[in-house]
Structures are given as structure tokens and as C-alpha cells.
Amino acid sequence: VGAGWRRETTSRGLLNQLAIYRSGLGQAEMQDVELCQLHRSEMDSEDPTVCLRFEPITNDVYLVALIVVVSLLVVAAFMSGVAFVVSTANAKRRLLKEKEDALENTVTKGLATIRQLGYPMALIGAKDFMNLNSEELQRCHEGLRDIGLLRVLDTTEEISYFHNMENVIVFFSYHWPSWNRLGPDDVQRHAMVHSLHLFAEKNGVDLEHVWVWLDIISIPQKHRGIQLLAINSLYVYAYSVDALIIIAPETVHQQTGQELGIDSYKNRVWTRVEQVAHLSAHGIDSLYYYTPTGLEVVDKKWLMDVI
Structure with a gap:
């Protein structure tokens, strides 16, 4: 019997012979999982993929899956970060562009009033300016006017x-x-104070005779209608002074985080108008830019960047 079983098994194959044997005994066929446990080599020889379904997942497989999931999360987070940065940068650029356009429109209107003094020229003595602290400076035109620190020239x-x-x-x-x-x-206020000392020393003038034009001191801040008259007289103000000092130390814009300095200064619409107005009357000899070591006269390269 044993020899016959082995002969039939060899002829038919172990798995087929086992199925015939169990059928003859009235037993159900064995499940694949049972066959894989008892006769793995025979199962693999017929179909090597069947038993793989019943193998336990190893730690390596878990590790690979974890790495894949974490990698996908990192990529998703990175892409979200990039999208946020790009969106924020675009929003800042749009906001800055809108402000620049508004300023340019105002300046265009102002240039139409060249040589017309739409609002009196308000000045503060250099020594009074140098003695102002930050809080006093924030009182602006109206506050300093009310305490008698301004000299007003009407025509x-x-x-x-x-x-x-x-x-x-x-x-x-x-x-x-x-x-x-x-x-x-x-930072800028300190540079202004220092520049006045440098200017007086460089030009041999007494600070008692030096007067300062600064926008928030010389232009009204509360009454919008009067303020526009003064803004439209900006060209005349810059044209009429003895010296224009560019204050552009390295500092940071509070809202945008933009680094401010010489390069950002050159790109401003307002500052270009101020420089051109002064140059048209005085040339470059009285157009200075401040450095901690002294006042420097702008050169032709500077003018090319501005004009």
C-alpha cells in the first residue's frame, strides 16, 4: 500500500493525490493556508505567490511603510510651506505696488504745480530738532506748531x-x-541728528543758523486737504533748500520685514522726485548721503541709478 501511495503521489503530485485521498474519505479539501503550513514546498512549486499572502508582516515591512508615510507627510508639509511663502510674498508685492502707484499719482499731480507754493514752508531750528525725543517728534507738524517751534515762510x-x-x-x-x-x-533719527553736526562742520556754519525740513514736521498730518496742498508743494520745498541730505542707514521695515538702506531708498518714487527737484536748482554739490563717518556728495553713478 505504501509503495502504491508513493507511486501515485509521484505520478499525480502530492497536492492532487492528497485532494483525491480526502475526497475518497468524504472530507473537504484543505484550505490554502493549511496547505501552505503543511506542504509549503509543493505549494510554492505550483504557485509561489499563494503562500505569501499568509506570511506575517515583518518589522522591515512596517519600517518601509512608515518611511513612505513620513516621507509623504514631509513632502506635503514642504509644499504647503512653499505655497504659503509664495502667497505671502505675492501679497506683499501687491500691497507695495498699490502704495507705490498711489504715491506716483500724487507726485504726478504735484509736479503740475512746480514753482507754485501751495502751502507755506514750515521749518524747525536744527538745535530744536536735535533736542526732540521720539515722543516729541511724533507730535508732528501740529504739535510742534502749537508750542511755537516752527518757522513758517508763506511765499x-x-x-x-x-x-x-x-x-x-x-x-x-x-x-x-x-x-x-x-x-x-x-536709527534714522539718530542718523539725522548726526548728519546735522557733520553738515555744520563740513560747511563751516553755526547750527544756530541751520533749519530743518522734515516731512512729518513740515507737512500737516491732520487736515487732509491742507496736507495735499503741502504734498503738491514738495518739489518747491526740495528746490528751495540749501542742501538735501539722504538718510538711508540700514534698518528694517516694521510691516514687511524688508531691509531698508541705500538700494531701497533709490527705488522710492518720492525720494527720486525730491532729488531731481534739488538737482535742477543746485546740481550735485549740495546733494549728500549720510554715512556714519561723514557726508558724501553723490556721484554720477548715483544720478544714473536715480534718474
Whole structure:
């Protein structure tokens, strides 16, 4: 019997012979999982993929799956971060462009009033300016006017007479570092104060005779209609002063985080108009830019960048 079983098994194959045997005994066929456990080699010889379904998942498989999932999460997070950065940068550029366009429209209107003094020229003495602290400076035109610190010149004739009385007017040109806080920040204000000392020393003038034009001091801030008259007179103001000092130390814009300095200053619409106005009357000899070591006269390369 044993020899016959082995002969039939060899002839038919173990799995087929086993199925015939169990059928003859009235038993159900064995499940694949049972056959894989008892006769793995025979099952693999017929179909090597069947038994793989019943093998336990190894730690290596779990590790690979974990790596894949984590990698996908990292990629998704990175792409989300890139999308956020791009979206934020685009929003900042749009906002800056809108502000630049608004300023350019205002300047265009202002240029139509060249040589017309739409609003009096308001100045503060250099020593009074140097003694102001940040809080006092934030009182702007109206606050300093009310305490009697401003000298007001109502016409171009009065401006000329003021010059003839050996007074010297310095115009500060700079880039606002905030949309919420008026005027210069502490870094720029310190540069302005230092530049007045440098200017007086360089030109041999007494600070008692030096007067300052600064936008938040010289232009009204509360009454919008009067403010526009002064803004439209900007060209005349820059044209009428003895020196224009560019204040562009390295600082940071409070809202955008943009680094401010010489390069950002050159790209501003307002500052270009101020420089061109002054150049048209005085040339480059009285157009300075501030450095901690001294006042430098702009050169032709600077003019090419601006104009």
C-alpha cells in the first residue's frame, strides 16, 4: 500500500493525490493556508505567490511603510510651506505696488504745480530738532506748531529773504520704515541728528543758523486737504533748500520685514522726485548721503541709478 501511495503521489503530485485521498474519505479539501503550513514546498512549486499572502508582516515591512508615510507627510508639509511663502510674498508685492502707484499719482499731480507754493514752508531750528525725543517728534507738524517751534515762510519771496539773512535750510530725504508709525525710526533719527553736526562742520556754519525740513514736521498730518496742498508743494520745498541730505542707514521695515538702506531708498518714487527737484536748482554739490563717518556728495553713478 505504501509503495502504491508513493507511486501515485509521484505520478499525480502530492497536492492532487492528497485532494483525491480526502475526497475518497468524504472530507473537504484543505484550505490554502493549511496547505501552505503543511506542504509549503509543493505549494510554492505550483504557485509561489499563494503562500505569501499568509506570511506575517515583518518589522522591515512596517519600517518601509512608515518611511513612505513620513516621507509623504514631509513632502506635503514642504509644499504647503512653499505655497504659503509664495502667497505671502505675492501679497506683499501687491500691497507695495498699490502704495507705490498711489504715491506716483500724487507726485504726478504735484509736479503740475512746480514753482507754485501751495502751502507755506514750515521749518524747525536744527538745535530744536536735535533736542526732540521720539515722543516729541511724533507730535508732528501740529504739535510742534502749537508750542511755537516752527518757522513758517508763506511765499517764495519770504524763502529767498530767509536765505539772504544767512539762514541755511537742510532737507531730509528718507524712506518711511513703517505704515503705522509716522516718520523716521530711531536709527534714522539718530542718523539725522548726526548728519546735522557733520553738515555744520563740513560747511563751516553755526547750527544756530541751520533749519530743518522734515516731512512729518513740515507737512500737516491732520487736515487732509491742507496736507495735499503741502504734498503738491514738495518739489518747491526740495528746490528751495540749501542742501538735501539722504538718510538711508540700514534698518528694517516694521510691516514687511524688508531691509531698508541705500538700494531701497533709490527705488522710492518720492525720494527720486525730491532729488531731481534739488538737482535742477543746485546740481550735485549740495546733494549728500549720510554715512556714519561723514557726508558724501553723490556721484554720477548715483544720478544714473536715480534718474
